[in-house]
Amino acid sequence: xxxxxxxxxxxxxxxxxxxxxxxxxxxxxxxxxxxxxxxxxxxxxxxxxxxxxxxxxxxxxxxxxxxxxxxxxxxxxxxxxxxxxxxxxxxxxxxxxxxxxxxxxxxxxxxxxxxxxxxxxxxxxxxxxxxxxxxxxxxxxxxxxxxxxxxxxxxxxxxxxxxxxxxxxxxxxxxxxxxxxxxxxxx
Numbered sequence: 001x002x003x004x005x006x007x008x009x010x011x012x013x014x015x016x017x018x019x020x021x022x023x024x025x026x027x028x029x030x031x032x033x034x035x036x037x038x039x040x041x042x043x044x045x046x047x048x049x050x051x052x053x054x055x056x057x058x059x060x061x062x063x064x065x066x067x068x069x070x071x072x073x074x075x076x077x078x079x080x081x082x083x084x085x086x087x088x089x090x091x092x093x094x095x096x097x098x099x100x101x102x103x104x105x106x107x108x109x110x111x112x113x114x115x116x117x118x119x120x121x122x123x124x125x126x127x128x129x130x131x132x133x134x135x136x137x138x139x140x141x142x143x144x145x146x147x148x149x150x151x152x153x154x155x156x157x158x159x160x161x162x163x164x165x166x167x168x169x170x171x172x173x174x175x176x177x178x179x180x181x182x183x184x185x186x187x
Contacts, residue, residue, distance in 0.1 A: 018101060026109045033117045041124050049128065053121045057149065060114030061156035067106030068164035069171035070099045077169045078176070088177030094186045095172050095179075115153060122149045 033056070040052050075096035081089035095102050122145050129145075130138035164171060179186065 018104075022101075022104060022109060025105075026113065029109060030113045030116070033113055034120065037117050037121050038124070041121065046125070046128065049121070049125050053118060053125060053149070054152075056114050056118045056121055057152050057156065060111045060118065060153060061160050063106040063110040063114070064157045065160040065164040065171065066175055067103040067111065068161050069168040069175075070095050070102040070106070072165045072168035073099075073172040078173065081173075088173060088180040090176070091179040091186060092173045092176030095176060098186075111157075118149055118153060119146075122146060 037052065037056065041049050044052070073092075073096045075093045078089045078092040078096065082093050126142045126145050130141050133141070
């Protein structure tokens with residue numbers, strides 16, 4: 001049984017400001033990605049719909065790699081570059097220092113939202129492809145597309161995790177360089 005002091009200590013481990021921020025941010029990112037997906041899919045053919053689906057799966061994989069790399073890299077690798085004012089090094093230090101937030105955002109927010117949007121995109125594609133089909137062929141198409149979405153997502157993330165761990169420093173540095181040219185101030 002947890003006593004009152006232990007419960008208080010457990011609650012202090014949670015950064016409630018970050019939880020609130022990430023929850024609100026995830027809502028807006030999810031709505032935006034869902035809107036983009038539905039708008040894009042309403043006016044395209046089946047091949048382009050599959051391309052859009054692959055883009056959403058790829059976004060989830062790429063952000064999973066970034067989140068994993070941030071947790072694997074340590075900031076010490078970037079300190080000498082930052083002291084020499086190498087573009088992106090200061091941001092790479094921030095990414096490594098804040099690996100829990102980076103991982104939460106990349107893996108949980110963008111990665112999970114991409115998974116959800118991929119599923120919804122797959123459902124729209126299935127509905128388009130199976131319109132007017134009999135039950136059995138429609139079921140086979142539905143199961144096949146759903147299985148392919150899951151396999152590509154899981155397989156891609158499995159490959160990405162090994163890549164992220166093995167190349168964490170160059171990945172974090174590359175993301176740092178991208179962030180250095182964006183009008184985003186990291187706190």
